[in-house]
Amino acid sequence: TQLLExxxxxxxxxEGENLTVYCNSSSVFSSLxxxxxxxxxGPVLLVTVVTGGEVKKLxxxxxxxxxARKDSSLHITAAQPGDTGLxxxxxxxxxxxxxxxxxxxxxxxxx
Amino acid sequence: xxxxxQSPRYKIIEKRQSVAFWCNPxxxxxxxxxxxxxxxxxxxLLIQFQNNGVVDDSQLPKDRFSAERLKGVDSTLKIQPxxxxxSAVYLCASSGGVNTRVYxxxxxxxxxxxxx
Numbered sequence: 001t002q003l004l005e006x007x008x009x010x011x012x013x014x015e016g017e018n019l020t021v022y023c024n025s026s027s028v029f030s031s032l033x034x035x036x037x038x039x040x041x042g043p044v045l046l047v048t049v050v051t052g053g054e055v056k057k058l059x060x061x062x063x064x065x066x067x068a069r070k071d072s073s074l075h076i077t078a079a080q081p082g083d084t085g086l087x088x089x090x091x092x093x094x095x096x097x098x099x100x101x102x103x104x105x106x107x108x109x110x111x
Numbered sequence: 112x113x114x115x116x117q118s119p120r121y122k123i124i125e126k127r128q129s130v131a132f133w134c135n136p137x138x139x140x141x142x143x144x145x146x147x148x149x150x151x152x153x154x155x156l157l158i159q160f161q162n163n164g165v166v167d168d169s170q171l172p173k174d175r176f177s178a179e180r181l182k183g184v185d186s187t188l189k190i191q192p193x194x195x196x197x198s199a200v201y202l203c204a205s206s207g208g209v210n211t212r213v214y215x216x217x218x219x220x221x222x223x224x225x226x227x
Binding site: 040099 | 155214
């Protein structure tokens with residue numbers, strides 16, 4: 001059973017456009033993290049959200065944790081080719097010191 | 112600080128052969144994880160160590176996969192015998208311990224295994 005579903009699975013946009021990636025679950029998580037993975041490399045942590053309703057901004061990236069701590073979104077403003085990569089959400093379940101990863105969203109930003 | 116080191120970067124083997132992967136975590140990180148990432152999917156946890164003890168190996172196919180972390184530092188993951196469906200990237204990650212839910216993991220670059 002896949003606990004974290006991401007949508008869309010693939011996204012190809014032009015440079016300068018905005019986009020939103022969604023991460024949804026029926027389970028509650030104590031925290032949710034977003035990672036970006038480039039080809040041939042391991043995922044790199046972008047942000048952690050802990051509180052329901054929390055919003056964090058990282059330059060052109062805005063992350064939101066759902067009020068019920070079951071879902072999250074990542075919004076990118078004015079996408080750039082350097083944003084290209086596989087975006088992964090990962091949830092920490094209460095009492096577990098490990099992360100469950102989502103299905104991933106592969107983003108391509110065309111110059 | 113040095114990152115998580117993994118070797119080899121690539122490995123091609125025939126089915127039914129054995130293979131081993133090595134990981135050296137960030138110095139001082141007590142917790143070490145092995146994940147399997149099949150092409151186009153998110154990473155799936157195989158095993159979690161806290162120092163040299165196993166915390167979670169519920170998703171490790173124990174009939175063919177084994178892992179150890181002697182002395183609580185380096186770790187090896189072995190597959191014997193390999194199957195075609197084991198073709199994937201094997202990622203090692205480490206964390207400082209109990210605050211994984213806040214500080215997350217540091218991943219290595221992974222080992223890409225192809226079973227033919």
